[in-house]
Amino acid sequence: MSIDLEVRTVSKRFGRFTAVHDVSLQVPKGSFFSILGPSGCGKTTLMRMIAGFEQPSAGDILINGASVLATPPNRRPVNMVFQHLALFPMMTVAGNVGYGLRRRGLPREDIARKVDAVLARVGLATAGPKRIDQLSGGQKQRVAIARCMVLEPTVLLLDEPLGALDLKLREHMKVELKQLQHQFGTTFVYITHDQSEALVMSDQVAVMNGGRFEQVGTPQDLYYRPSSAFVAGFVGDSQRWMATVTAADAGRLRVRTDSGLTIAATAAEGASIAVGARVEIFVRPEAIVLEPGGSPARSAEDGVNQFDGSVDSLLFNGAASRTLVTVAAAAAPGQRDTLAVALPAGLPTGGLAPGEAVRLRFPADRAIAFAAPSGAAPSGAAPSSAASETAS
Numbered sequence: 455m456s457i458d459l460e461v462r463t464v465s466k467r468f469g470r471f472t473a474v475h476d477v478s479l480q481v482p483k484g485s486f487f488s489i490l491g492p493s494g495c496g497k498t499t500l501m502r503m504i505a506g507f508e509q510p511s512a513g514d515i516l517i518n519g520a521s522v523l524a525t526p527p528n529r530r531p532v533n534m535v536f537q538h539l540a541l542f543p544m545m546t547v548a549g550n551v552g553y554g555l556r557r558r559g560l561p562r563e564d565i566a567r568k569v570d571a572v573l574a575r576v577g578l579a580t581a582g583p584k585r586i587d588q589l590s591g592g593q594k595q596r597v598a599i600a601r602c603m604v605l606e607p608t609v610l611l612l613d614e615p616l617g618a619l620d621l622k623l624r625e626h627m628k629v630e631l632k633q634l635q636h637q638f639g640t641t642f643v644y645i646t647h648d649q650s651e652a653l654v655m656s657d658q659v660a661v662m663n664g665g666r667f668e669q670v671g672t673p674q675d676l677y678y679r680p681s682s683a684f685v686a687g688f689v690g691d692s693q694r695w696m697a698t699v700t701a702a703d704a705g706r707l708r709v710r711t712d713s714g715l716t717i718a719a720t721a722a723e724g725a726s727i728a729v730g731a732r733v734e735i736f737v738r739p740e741a742i743v744l745e746p747g748g749s750p751a752r753s754a755e756d757g758v759n760q761f762d763g764s765v766d767s768l769l770f771n772g773a774a775s776r777t778l779v780t781v782a783a784a785a786a787p788g789q790r791d792t793l794a795v796a797l798p799a800g801l802p803t804g805g806l807a808p809g810e811a812v813r814l815r816f817p818a819d820r821a822i823a824f825a826a827p828s829g830a831a832p833s834g835a836a837p838s839s840a841a842s843e844t845a846s
């Protein structure tokens with residue numbers, strides 16, 4: 455596996471503030487790598503160092519195995535697509551796409567041939583003579599990508615390129631960008647604060663927080679095997695509780711949530727958690743199975759959590775429909791918890807109505823516990839309703 459881009463223990467300080475701390479990554483040739491993190495975590499600073507617009511304070515950046523620190527931005531084999539695309543509004547589509555080739559001094563006929571070929575590959579074969587303002591938002595995105603791809607970069611850097619689009623177009627462009635990347639076979643490094651963009655498109659994702667990488671892995675790794683509470687909370691939806699550990703045996707835990715529920719949970723990989731520890735518990739909505747209430751109670755199985763509750767509300771959203779279920783903690787009168795549960799596709803939501811009794815089950819190995827940062831605020835309990843916690 456050859457590596458197109460390598461970042462080695464790179465840091466960036468602005469005065470006394472460190473925006474990027476000791477970050478390392480390797481991006482294999484032809485892959486889609488995303489850097490995902492909240493606003494201000496250092497994504498753009500890292501990207502600007504790769505592009506050559508900022509110099510690292512420490513570390514090295516290699517493209518095709520050679521350090522590029524001494525190479526100015528316009529000589530690095532990378533191109534960058536910005537959120538606001540930076541297309542020239544007064545030029546035609548072909549004029550924009552051919553701009554870099556003209557600056558390189560290529561003969562006109564070579565430019566015309568390359569521009570036509572790349573426009574055809576992004577599905578805009580006939581758009582060359584059009585003005586930029588005659589294009590839709592999605593078409594402008596494709597022109598911005600074509601303008602970079604025509605220069606045949608080793609790495610294409612994309613800085614939140616879908617940020618300015620409306621939601622529907624963003625959903626569409628996620629799939630289209632992934633297809634374009636696959637078709638060109640070019641290495642893409644993509645920065646975003648939108649976890650769903652990163653999950654859908656990427657081969658590998660680095661989750662960044664406070665200038666550091668929290669975890670680098672496949673979307674599946676991040677979703678199913680998060681290595682920190684930050685990753686578990688930032689990637690995908692979760693039911694989340696603050697809790698105290700009441701029993702611990704080789705990673706199998708029993709915890710009492712601040713809202714009064716007793717939950718069988720599993721310590722996150724590599725975490726050593728003892729009785730009395732404060733933890734954060736994460737359960738994915740689809741890990742929770744919803745059964746009709748009133749069905750004969752199954753005997754409590756070891757390692758399976760089981761709660762009786764009632765439907766609070768239905769959140770219909772086609773295949774992504776959910777229901778909110780309220781359960782009460784028997785040991786804590788007056789306290790209750792509302793859990794979001796995914797409805798299996800095709801389940802007639804007509805069968806469920808607010809107030810209806812249901813039973814929730816989820817296995818202990820889908821309730822992942824991370825040590826809570828010291829001083830973490832309790833999650834707090836919602837107001838009361840009638841339901842009872844059964845055995846777990």
Ligand SMILES: Nc1ncnc2c1ncn2[C@@H]1O[C@H](COP(=O)(O)OP(=O)(O)OP(=O)(O)O)[C@@H](O)[C@H]1O
Pocket residue numbers: 468471473491492493494495496497498499500647
């Ligand atoms: N030239 C600079 N001088 C001083 N501080 C800077 C400079 N550039 C960035 N920073 C700081 O570094 C931190 C990281 O900024 P950066 O733009 O890399 O974050 P980001 O993750 O890309 O955020 P966003 O998603 O909002 O663009 C921020 O606190 C920012 O204020």
